[in-house]
Amino acid sequence: MKETKNWQEMGLTDTEYQLIVDGLGREPNYVELGMFSVMWSEHCSYKHSRKALKMFPTTGERVLQGPGENAGVVDIGDGLAVCFKIESHNHPSAIEPYQGAATGVGGIIRDILAMGARPVALLNSLRFGSLQNPRVRHLFSGVVSGIGGYGNCIGIPTVGGEVYFAPCYEANPLVNAMCVGVVNKNHLMKGQATGPGNLVILVGASTGRDGIHGVTFASEELSEASEKKRPSVQVGDPFMEKLLVEACLELVENDYLVGLQDLGGAGLTCATSETASRAGTGMEINLDLVPLREKNLTPYEIMLSESQERMLLIVEPSKENKVMEICHRWGLNAIAIGRVTDDRILRIFKDRKIVAEVPARMLAEDAPIYSPLAIEPDYIKEISSLNLDELSEVIDANRVLLTLLSSPTIASKEWVYVQYDYMVRTSTVIHPGSDSAVVRIRDTTKGLALTTDCNSLYTYLDPYVGGMIAVAEAARNIVCSGARPLAVTDCLNFGNPEKPDIFWQFLKTIEGMSEACRILQTPVVGGNVSFYNERSGSPIHPTPTVGMVGLLENIDKRCTLEFKNQGDIIVLLGNSFNELGGSQYLLLIHDLVKGSPPALDLQKEKSLLETLYQAINEGIINSAHDLSEGGLAVALAECCINGSLGARVALEKDNLRIDALLFGESQSRAVVSIMPDKIPSLWQLAQKNGLEINAIGYVGGDTLHIQVDGQEWVNLTIEEIEESWKKSIEKLMS
Amino acid sequence: MLYKVKVIVMPRKGILDPQGQAVARALYTMDYKGINSIRIGKHLEMEIEGENQQVVEETVKEMCEKLLANTVIEDYRFCIKEA
Amino acid sequence: MLYKVKVIVMPRKGILDPQGQAVARALYTMDYKGINSIRIGKHLEMEIEGENQQVVEETVKEMCEKLLANTVIEDYRFCIKEA
Amino acid sequence: MKFGVIVFPGSNCDLDAYHLVKDVLGKPVEYIWHQKNSVEGFDCLILPGGFSYGDYLRCGAIARFSPIMQEVVKFANRGGLVLGICNGFQILTEVGLLPGALLRNKDLKFHCQYVHVKVENVNTPFTNLIEPERILKVPIAHGDGNYYIDEQGLNSLSEKKQVIFRYATAEGTVSNEANPNGALFNIAGVISEKGNVLGMMPHPERAGEAILGSTDGLYIFQSLINSLERL
Ligand SMILES: Nc1ncnc2c1ncn2[C@@H]1O[C@H](COP(=O)(O)OP(=O)(O)O)[C@@H](O)[C@H]1O
Ligand SMILES: [Mg+2]
Secondary structure, eight states: OTTHHHHHHTTOOHHHHHHHHHHHTSOOOHHHHHHHHHHTSHHHHOTTTHHHHTTSOOOOTTEEEOBTBSSEEEEEETTEEEEEEEEEOHHHHHHSHHHHHHHHHHHHHHHHHHTTOEEEEEEEEEEESOTTSHHHHHHHHHHHHHHHHHHHHHTOOEEEEEEEEOGGGSSSOEEEEEEEEEEEGGGOOOOOOOSTTOEEEEEESOBOSTTTTHHHHHTSOBOHHHHTOGGGSOOOOHHHHHHHHHHHHHHHHTTOOSEEEEOBTBHHHHHHHHHHHHHTOEEEEEGGGSOBSSSOOOHHHHHHOOOSSEEEEEEOGGGHHHHHHHHHHTTOOEEEEEEEESSOEEEEEETTEEEEEEEHHHHHTOSOOOOOOOOOOHHHHHHHOOOGGGSOOOSOHHHHHHHHHHSTTTSOOHHHHTTSOOSTTSOEEEOBTBSSEEEEOTTSSOEEEEEEEOOHHHHHHOHHHHHHHHHHHHHHHHHHTTOEEEEEEEEEEOSOTTSHHHHHHHHHHHHHHHHHHHHHTOOEEEEEEEOOOEETTEEOOOEEEEEEEEEESOGGGOOOSSOOSTTOEEEEESOOOSOOTTOHHHHHHSOOOOSOOOOOOHHHHHHHHHHHHHHHHTTOEEEEEEOOTTHHHHHHHHHHHHHTOOEEEEEOOTTOOHHHHHHOOOSSOEEEEEOGGGHHHHHHHHHHTTOOEEEEEEEOSSEEEEEETTEEEEEEEHHHHHHHHHSHHHHHHO | OEEEEEEEEEEOTTSOOHHHHHHHHHHHHTTOOSEEEEEEEEEEEEEEEOSSHHHHHHHHHHHIIIIIOOTTTEEEEEEEEEO | OEEEEEEEEEEOTTSOOHHHHHHHHHHHHTTOOSEEEEEEEEEEEEEEEOSSHHHHHHHHHHHIIIIIOOTTTEEEEEEEEEO | OOEEEEEOTTBOSHHHHHHIIIIISOOOEEEEETTOOOOTTOSEEEEOSBOTTOOOSSTTTTGGGSHHHHHHHHHHHTTOEEEEETHHHHHHHHTTSSSSEEEOOTTSOOEEEEEEEEEOOOOSTTTTTSOTTOEEEEEEEESOOEEEOOHHHHHHHHHTTOEEEEEEOTTOOOOGGGOSSOOGGGEEEEEOTTSOEEEESSOGGGSSBGGGTBOTTHHHHHHHHHHHHHO
8 A cells, every 4th residue: 555645646647657667567666756757747748649749740851850859950051950949838827927937938948958059039929818807917917027037138039929818718828938049050969868978967056946746737737726836836047047058058069068958847857867768878866966955855856856947968078177167167056966877777876875766768758658539529519600691790890990909819919029128139130010020140141030820719619720720820920021931839738638528629730730731841840738728627728839930041031011102002912701700800899709710721821822922032022911810901900000101992892791801810811012013023923823812902191991892991090090009908907 | 093014025945046046146256255045035114004903914914915925936924013 | 153134125215116106006906095105125134154243243234335235226224133 | 449348147238239349340349258357458348238147136236246347447447438238337337437226117117129319418439420419219128227316416417418318209309208217317328427438228239230120329339439549
């Protein structure tokens, strides 16, 4: 009967415990059990998701590193590669918004650093409940200042992201942070402990009691009890992380390292077992040497602590002195705590005694893989039917437009991003506020276009189509800046996978995303799964955040969304349909979450992307903005506001409803503005790519004026629409 | 009655206090030796109207729990005096 | 001897304390009424080795003047106890 | 002529200042590590933005005691030109080379945005190529830029024309709505009495290339180069 309860308390099932006993050929001791419990937690082992993730296309000509390492890596020419990853920090942020979000940023930076890359940009994808709720406002402002607090201090610009507000996130906000780095291909690192005899050096912050079992906490539903899980939340020290970044990059550039690994979830246990397992080696670690923040930490605590701002270095003994010198110059503690062995066993010593002795691979790779049951949820059928004929038509389109523009999900996110230093490193050549941010790459003509996207209303209504759209929308945002999409990192935020309807959402979403990634040739090179986003049994909408990176060959060709010149012709690319399911219009005006999301034809999407890409790179168009939430009218308003220019637009109704025409969210569309003499070139391009385009008006005046078949529907001054759009979040927050 | 209230909010034991550490390091390099364990928190002073000491105590406690401290990472204590 | 030192650093009188104001506003909207003049400063706790109370006092004063407070904008006070 | 960019371990605009001087303006520039004990051979020192030593306690409070700052003070007292940007400005007030202090922004939030500043005094080594009353568009990025000084100090600053930049609208009106952080008298930058040490919250080094959105920051660097050449 001994320790019967221990494994259950640590989140392991009886069967999993038996697997451990069988694998070891004996019962694990307490320290070992703790190590297994964190490594076999959902967060570290991906035991429920691993199989499904295999559906993603992960290879491509430019892919240098797909999933499996600390971050994905893609070749961008000139001997350089881009390295990026997105990760969730949802549960900690729900409990302590500032530190939860801050340490989320810190964690993702270390993943990029572990590849040997210089972090050059951060993004964040956020989801909250309604801002009417004071608790939500507290979470929102805490998360935003936490993200800013960390990124601003460390000096990595936060250049983009997204924020959505919906009731399903009320108790379980989502905080996904993405980091992008650039690395000289010769300096790419791996998290591998190769070379028996090599030293294992721990550098950075000392180890404290914080964050023990953080990963277990992330692998459970939130509850009253989780508010009591105090040690699971950590406090970040961005200054320390800055020192770590600089020191590690100097070590990498000098070729002093054999392997490099961050300490994140599951702390030292994860870093040691994963690096050894990847290299097929073992490791001996002496816990007496680990610098501690307080006295009397037990081996269990030291192995499980998730103290922030630490890295693990694998170093040849002959280079130890040089490594130490660099670390000390940056004011960092560094100490060899062990060495690599050839017997594949992770052996932990304390007071000269072995306190844990486990095959490294067993911890890192041998967690059971589950194939949970997937059953289509009942709600899908109930809400998918939407009869447009029963829906009253728009009467006052001006009011509808202002309502949409001022809804926090659509409104300007300036309140958020002014709190982020998005300019530091003076490389941000498209600031937040456009479709994607662009960061120039020093000493080249190139730039990286960056975005995160996911409309979780769509994934809720139809996870397959919603998953496709998340990828397509990201690609559209990338192309609108003039870049070519390269690859994807994703953060799959879902409810409890052990529930069949949640797992069905999960599978369908991945199927949809995979299909889109295949057709659009944007392989998935890394990502993160966050399950158990529920509170009191009510799950969030499936939220597969797509982080996408694109390559702009020449930053002088970059394109932004705002109208630039009076007299430019406004052209709508793509087709509009009577599609209102899942739209913000339906939600905000008719209070309905219903219908099917707009259909997505990936071939059409490709035609749109090709046309936009070529048009921008041939210098044909002056602005480009994709259509997303709020449809055509909202997109036009955004082009006007940002350019401080009005527009006169005349549309034809054809067989469309007015609301669908103005506010519908049909996919694969964009508005561009163009000098009149460039029209023939654009038409040629569109024709070549099989894309329908229509000139719908021109830029000018100080109002947004839209008529349909000669009748005026929208007539608002730019000032009016700007007031609704720009100040909305600020007003709610003050 | 008017009461003077002082509230002290400190990082919890075991929780990293980067500020305290930075100051400790700075004092050390400034040649102040023999200093252990600096912790830095917040000090609030306010005046509050209340029926009696006990009522005020309850109010202040509630304010601390709800707003002034995040008990996940911070401890608080307070003292109340008639003004 | 080991001494326990507490240092309180407060915004000087007459100097805007936006943090205090923000907390006052938040408490007000949370329906705590009758609260006046919140000021927020820093609270430092440390242990320090020293020959005797007087020596420690001088050291702490010096530390405050040099580092812990910026006397252009802040006042400080401290208390020292044997540990 | 040689510029030096002081590098504290938490500086993060050191790269940007260096890049501007070297790549945009083509002038010699070197980094100077915070533990160095000499600034020999430099004609102008830049204290860049960032978080020097993490900026715990108060911004710039700890940086002030670094070895290099003792040299910066001597250099300034000899009349050397020192430009403190953002965190650099905070450090200069902490070390006493400039009067006043920088408090938390009035709304307690970090602000990264373009602002406009009105140039109040063009007879300084940092502004001599700028037309009087000219409005510059430059970004700010700080959480503690709320300039404070007591009344007497403010009077003295005004009298001696030590207020160099004030937050204004694009049209040049110095007003509350143009003040991003609550700074007293809309002060965005001040100069030392001798006129050789300038501290400013806005980042001129971020406004040095058209592709970044403004080139107004160049006026300040070109003025500096101009004064150094005349020396
Ligand atoms: N959390 C955030 N952090 C930084 N920038 C943000 C954030 N949320 C939104 N933005 C910026 O605001 C702009 C509009 O966002 P969004 O409406 O999501 O764009 P889109 O519909 O094109 O994906 C983008 O430039 C985006 O980067
Ligand atoms: Mg877009």
